[in-house]
Amino acid sequence: MTHDSTAVQLASSSSNATASGGWWRDAVIYQVYVRSFADSDGDGIGDLRGVRSRLPHLARLGVDAVWLTPFYVSPQADGGYDVADYRAVDPLFGDLSDADELVRAAHALGLRVIVDVVPNHTSEQHPWFRAALAGEPGARERYHFRPGRGPDGAEPPNDWESIFGGPAWTRVPDGAWYLHLFAPEQPDLDWDHPEVAAEFASVLRFWLDLGIDGFRIDVAHGMVKAPGLPDIGRGAQATLIGTEPLPFFDQDGVHEIHRSWRRLLDSYGGGRIGVAEAWAPTSERLALYVRSDELHQAFNFRFLNCPWDPAAMRTVIDESLAATTAVGAPTTWVLSNHDVVRHVTRYGGGARGLARARAAALLMLALPGSAYLYQGEELGLPEVADLPDRVRQDPAFRRGRRQPWDTDGPAGSGPRPEGPAEPEGQDGLRDGCRVPLPWDGAEPPYGFGPAGSWLPQPAGWGGLSVAAQTGDPHSTLELYRAALELRRAMPGLGAPEAGTGAEAGAGADASAEAPYGPYACGMRWQTAPEGVLLFTRPGFACTLNSRPDPVELPAPGRPVLSSAPVETDGRTVRLPPDSCTWWSL
Numbered sequence: 001m002t003h004d005s006t007a008v009q010l011a012s013s014s015s016n017a018t019a020s021g022g023w024w025r026d027a028v029i030y031q032v033y034v035r036s037f038a039d040s041d042g043d044g045i046g047d048l049r050g051v052r053s054r055l056p057h058l059a060r061l062g063v064d065a066v067w068l069t070p071f072y073v074s075p076q077a078d079g080g081y082d083v084a085d086y087r088a089v090d091p092l093f094g095d096l097s098d099a100d101e102l103v104r105a106a107h108a109l110g111l112r113v114i115v116d117v118v119p120n121h122t123s124e125q126h127p128w129f130r131a132a133l134a135g136e137p138g139a140r141e142r143y144h145f146r147p148g149r150g151p152d153g154a155e156p157p158n159d160w161e162s163i164f165g166g167p168a169w170t171r172v173p174d175g176a177w178y179l180h181l182f183a184p185e186q187p188d189l190d191w192d193h194p195e196v197a198a199e200f201a202s203v204l205r206f207w208l209d210l211g212i213d214g215f216r217i218d219v220a221h222g223m224v225k226a227p228g229l230p231d232i233g234r235g236a237q238a239t240l241i242g243t244e245p246l247p248f249f250d251q252d253g254v255h256e257i258h259r260s261w262r263r264l265l266d267s268y269g270g271g272r273i274g275v276a277e278a279w280a281p282t283s284e285r286l287a288l289y290v291r292s293d294e295l296h297q298a299f300n301f302r303f304l305n306c307p308w309d310p311a312a313m314r315t316v317i318d319e320s321l322a323a324t325t326a327v328g329a330p331t332t333w334v335l336s337n338h339d340v341v342r343h344v345t346r347y348g349g350g351a352r353g354l355a356r357a358r359a360a361a362l363l364m365l366a367l368p369g370s371a372y373l374y375q376g377e378e379l380g381l382p383e384v385a386d387l388p389d390r391v392r393q394d395p396a397f398r399r400g401r402r403q404p405w406d407t408d409g410p411a412g413s414g415p416r417p418e419g420p421a422e423p424e425g426q427d428g429l430r431d432g433c434r435v436p437l438p439w440d441g442a443e444p445p446y447g448f449g450p451a452g453s454w455l456p457q458p459a460g461w462g463g464l465s466v467a468a469q470t471g472d473p474h475s476t477l478e479l480y481r482a483a484l485e486l487r488r489a490m491p492g493l494g495a496p497e498a499g500t501g502a503e504a505g506a507g508a509d510a511s512a513e514a515p516y517g518p519y520a521c522g523m524r525w526q527t528a529p530e531g532v533l534l535f536t537r538p539g540f541a542c543t544l545n546s547r548p549d550p551v552e553l554p555a556p557g558r559p560v561l562s563s564a565p566v567e568t569d570g571r572t573v574r575l576p577p578d579s580c581t582w583w584s585l
Contacts, residue, residue, distance in 0.1 A: 024214075024273045024296050025330040026493075027064040027370045028484060029114065033338045034071050034093055035079065036436040037375055039449025046436065048089065048098040050449065052105050054439070057466060061378060061477075062484030065112035067216050067275075069338060071099070075125050077185035078395050079338075079434075081116075081218060082123035086203040103211045112213035114275065119200050119257075120219035121186040129187050133172060142193050144179035144225070153177075158229050160248060161237040164395050168248075179229075181222060181248055183395045191223045191257060204264055214265070214273035214296070217258075220289065221278040224253035242279040242301060250280045258294045273297065275332075283323035290329035297370060300332045304340065308347050308356055310533050310546045314525065317367065321523070324369070331369035335360055336377050342433050345383035354380050355578040358479055358563035359544060362580035363533070365483050366493060366542040368523055373480075376437050379464050380476035383432040384455075391455055394430045431455060440467035482561055486582065492522065492538035529553055532575065541583040545575040557583035 038050030048071060058066060070080035071093040080090070089095050106113045122129055131139035146157035148171065156169035157177050162184075169177040170184040179188045189196050204215065226247035232240075240246060258274065265272040273296040280286040289298040306316045324331045335343045335357070347356035357380060364371050389397075435455045439447030442462040462468060469475035487493045528534035531547035534556065541556035555573040559566050564579040575581065 022296070022330075023064065023112070023271050024370060026368075027112075028062070028365070028487070029065045029067050029370065029372050030058055030061070030063040031067045031069070031337060031372060031374045033069050033375055033434055035069075035454060036434050038437070038439070039445075039451075039453070042450035043092075044445075044449065044452045044454045045092055046448075047092070048094040048102050052098070052102045055102075055105055055109055055111065059109040059111060061481055062488065063111070063373065065114055065213065066106060067114040067372075068116065070116045070118060070218075075123055075185065077123070078183050079393070081118055082121070082125075082183065082186045083118050084123040084125040084127075086117070086200075087206050100210055107211070112271075113211075114214040114216055114273070115207060115212050116218055117200070117203065117207075117215045118218045119189070119191075120222045121180065121182060121188045124185045124187060132178075132187075135174075140176070140178075142190060142196055143187050144190050144229070145176045146179070146229070148175065148177050159231045159233065160229070161235065163238050163241070165238075179225075181219075185395075188225075189223070191253075197257070197260070201260070201264060204261065208265075208268050208272060213271065214275065215261075216275045216277060217261075217295070218277055220258065220276035220295070220298075221250045221254060221280060222248060223257055224251040226251055242281065244281055250278070250285060255288060255291075255294060258289060262294055262296075275299070283319045284326075287323040287327045287329065290324060291327045292329075297330065297332050299334060299372070301334075303364070304334050304336070304343075308360075308546060310531055310544065313363070313544075313546075314533060321368065331367070332372060333364045333367055333369060334372040334374075335364060336374040336433065337372070338374065338434055339430055340433065342374075342377065342381060342383045344377075344380060345385070349382060352578060353382065354476070355564060356546075358476055359546075359578055359580035361480065362483055362561065362563050362582060363542065363544050365487050366535075366537075366540070366580075366582060368537070374433075378477050378480040379438070379466065379469060381435075381437075381461075381464060384435045384458055385432055386458075387431055387435075387455065392429070392431045393455075397429050397431070438462065438465035440465050479561075479563060483582075486561055490540055490584070492540040526556075536585065539585050541585055542580065543573075543575055543583070544580045545577060548577045550577060551575045555583075557585040560584050 032051055034048065034051060035046045037046045038054045039046050040049035040053060041047060051068070070083060071089055072080065072083045073085035073088045073090045074080045074082050075084060076092070089099050103113050128139065128142050132143055132145070147153050148157060149155040153175055156167050160168040162168045163181055164183050168179055168181050170180060171177050180186050181188055191197065230247050232247065234240070237246065241249060258276070261274055265274055276289040276295045276298040278286060278289050278298050279301065283302065286298055289295050300320050302316050303320060306312050320331045343360060344353045344357040347353040347360070361377070435457055436445065436448045436453040438457060438461040441447050444457040445451065445453045446457060446461055446465050447467070448457070466477065469477035472478060522538045524536050526534040526536060528543070529551050531545065532551055532553070533544040535542055543556065545551050552572055552574050555568050555571060559568060559573070560582050562579060562581040564576040566576065566581050567574040
């Protein structure tokens with residue numbers, strides 16, 4: 001069977017989240033990279049009106065919420081993550097009325113809206129930083145300005161490195177240095193200054209009053225730095241992110257900021273949420289961000305980084321669930337985003353990479369908690385690895401430092417893709433996953449907008465477009481649609497509280513349980529052949545065959561969805577290579 005034989009009789013319009021006490025606990029949230037989603041005015045750059053025009057696609061896909069990347073006034077030194085005005089829409093993307101109409105249109109379709117907020121740094125064009133450079137009294141106290149070291153203060157204040165390469169300090173004409181963990185155009189704020197906290201509380205209220213449903217907090221782990229800004233004593237610091245303690249990330253002081261934001265969100269009611277983009281050395285440290293009085297979710301980058309290896313996958317799943325269960329929070333799962341090589345390419349590219357990506361998607365959507373989808377993954381889009389240097393816009397490309405989202409570093413997004421290496425200047429950089437989406441047609445810009453696109457789209461993407469895949473029972477788009485429909489309908493899926501350990505244990509192999517016992521979600525690992533993952537939840541089973549050859553085993557139940565054709569006589573099943581299958585028990 002293939003995914004076109006989804007058991008429609010299981011369908012239901014109700015979401016598991018409704019019964020679980022918080023919509024976010026099992027939500028599927030779709031990331032829109034605004035520049036690359038849809039262009040309404042023909043300038044080749046996606047905008048808010050373009051997003052609004054394509055919201056029906058997301059409603060039909062079956063997601064619960066949309067997360068929008070920054071659309072605020074910005075010089076665009078880092079794709080909008082350098083904000084000059086947090087309360088205004090950049091003319092590149094529209095105006096405030098477009099934002100308001102988008103939120104209303106999304107709500108009318110049953111979609112919630114989450115927007116990015118960027119509290120670690122501002123743009124160098126922000127009024128505060130311009131005042132600091134102009135020497136206005138007290139203005140520099142909102143940022144990290146320090147005297148230099150060495151003769152005449154000509155050396156940076158410490159040895160910190162920018163995530164984008166080079167030193168994390170830039171000197172201004174009067175000799176002082178300012179900190180920027182990212183590009184020089186993104187000076188870091190000093191959250192010890194009370195005006196900073198007050199300003200961002202006001203910014204959050206502004207957008208909550210407009211009706212948005214939550215915030216994805218950029219660099220949520222970075223707002224507080226260790227006292228004295230101590231040296232690290234090592235180079236290649238970007239490769240240490242998420243693996244070792246660092247004085248500029250994951251300091252304990254960030255948690256009081258997030259507690260204050262949680263109180264603010266709760267005061268509005270209606271299920272407004274905060275989502276942390278946080279890198280932490282361990283799953284336990286990451287779980288601190290989602291304690292009951294802090295944020296609602298935190299991105300699980302360890303799952304994204306996991307290679308195509310069943311033992312590694314199981315370890316990450318176990319440790320992630322254990323850490324979040326300990327604080328009573330849901331786990332999140334994600335395979336791609338706007339900062340990493342698309343997972344079709346990470347998993348090997350070509351037909352094999354696509355097969356693995358489809359299987360990984362079903363595995364992710366079967367796990368307890370909330371899932372994040374990155375635009376275009378529902379189309380099976382690969383990384384665009386042959387962009388000309390002249391069109392690339394990632395600031396890291398010019399600064400020459402391999403990134404923490406690189407594909408072969410300890411903090412990267414898994415092993416280097418199998419097959420031919422990516423061209424020089426592409427590996428580990430981010431433009432290749434940000435190429436605008438194909439909607440319809442046989443030639444670029446594939447319905448992206450009335451004219452071209454800010455990054456060139458590959459020839460041949462017409463076959464991957466939304467229009468081309470719609471109605472094709474073998475397409476990746478229809479696989480995602482079927483999976484999201486079933487995820488809402490099957491009571492054992494989705495929410496961490498779905499089912500109980502006792503329910504899951506019926507017929508389970510107790511020796512295959514996680515060492516700390518069954519999860520509150522009722523998930524249990526079952527004995528399976530080498531290279532195969534098999535787990536059950538109430539009324540449900542999931543099998544993943546990671547091997548390059550078929551595997552036979554007793555049929556766990558009735559197959560309802562598979563990433564590749566499955567052969568079963570009702571007693572045994574022949575699992576295809578690199579595939580995932582869902583079963584009704």
